[in-house]
Amino acid sequence: GAGVSQSPSNKVTEKGKDVELRCDPISGHTALYWYRQRLGQGLEFLIYFQGNSAPDKSGLPSDRFSAERTGESVSTLTIQRTQQEDSAVYLCASSPHTVAGTEAFFGQGTRLTVV
Amino acid sequence: DAKTTQPPSMDCAEGRAANLPCNHSTISGNEYVYWYRQIHSQGPQYIIHGLKNNETNEMASLIITEDRKSSTLILPHATLRDTAVYYCIVRPTDSWGKLQFGAGTQVVVTP
Numbered sequence: 001g002a003g004v005s006q007s008p009s010n011k012v013t014e015k016g017k018d019v020e021l022r023c024d025p026i027s028g029h030t031a032l033y034w035y036r037q038r039l040g041q042g043l044e045f046l047i048y049f050q051g052n053s054a055p056d057k058s059g060l061p062s063d064r065f066s067a068e069r070t071g072e073s074v075s076t077l078t079i080q081r082t083q084q085e086d087s088a089v090y091l092c093a094s095s096p097h098t099v100a101g102t103e104a105f106f107g108q109g110t111r112l113t114v115v
Numbered sequence: 116d117a118k119t120t121q122p123p124s125m126d127c128a129e130g131r132a133a134n135l136p137c138n139h140s141t142i143s144g145n146e147y148v149y150w151y152r153q154i155h156s157q158g159p160q161y162i163i164h165g166l167k168n169n170e171t172n173e174m175a176s177l178i179i180t181e182d183r184k185s186s187t188l189i190l191p192h193a194t195l196r197d198t199a200v201y202y203c204i205v206r207p208t209d210s211w212g213k214l215q216f217g218a219g220t221q222v223v224v225t226p
Binding site for chain 1: 218
């Protein structure tokens with residue numbers, strides 16, 4: 001595909017259920033990021049993957065949140081026992097790893113609503 | 116951990132140049148200045164980045180002061196579709212961690 005693909009685009013779940021959000025980065029991009037954006041607010045960093053290095057998990061808000069990435073391909077963000085405050089748009093981005101500075105390409109996000 | 120300061124909002128008339136300021140007085144010599152924008156209900160979009168020289172592309176120009184403590188993003192001929200939140204971000208060249216988004220500037224282009 002030409003860009004970062006996220007699925008599903010919308011997800012409604014009941015409080016207490018687990019959800020999995022998927023991100024397909026641009027082929028060849030070694031870096032992958034997850035962000036959360038609550039309604040009317042800015043982007044909150046969640047986690048960052050770079051190649052085979054240990055991921056930067058410093059933004060994960062609680063142990064209910066986890067993410068995995070298989071090599072340099074798809075990533076899955078899992079939220080366990082969802083709460084209403086988890087309602088937000090979850091954005092994924094990928095970028096190549098170059099010396100000269102580079103851009104991150106964002107997907108359109110998954111809108112999660114916890115009812 | 117905020118590294119940049121931007122005005123919360125600004126208006127611009129359609130067809131005029133929009134000049135968006137950003138203060139990054141604590142920038143280090145190895146940090147780039149990046150600009151992204153987020154149009155309502157979309158993911159952020161890269162605009163431009165620079166280290167110390169001014170840069171221009173098909174979307175915008177980036178003017179970085181000689182001391183690198185501030186920069187200005189210029190949209191030469193604003194259109195209604197340029198209405199968005201614009202984010203100025205600094206990022207080290209040798210540290211490939213998270214992009215730290217601040218509150219940005221809400222730009223409204225009016226007819």
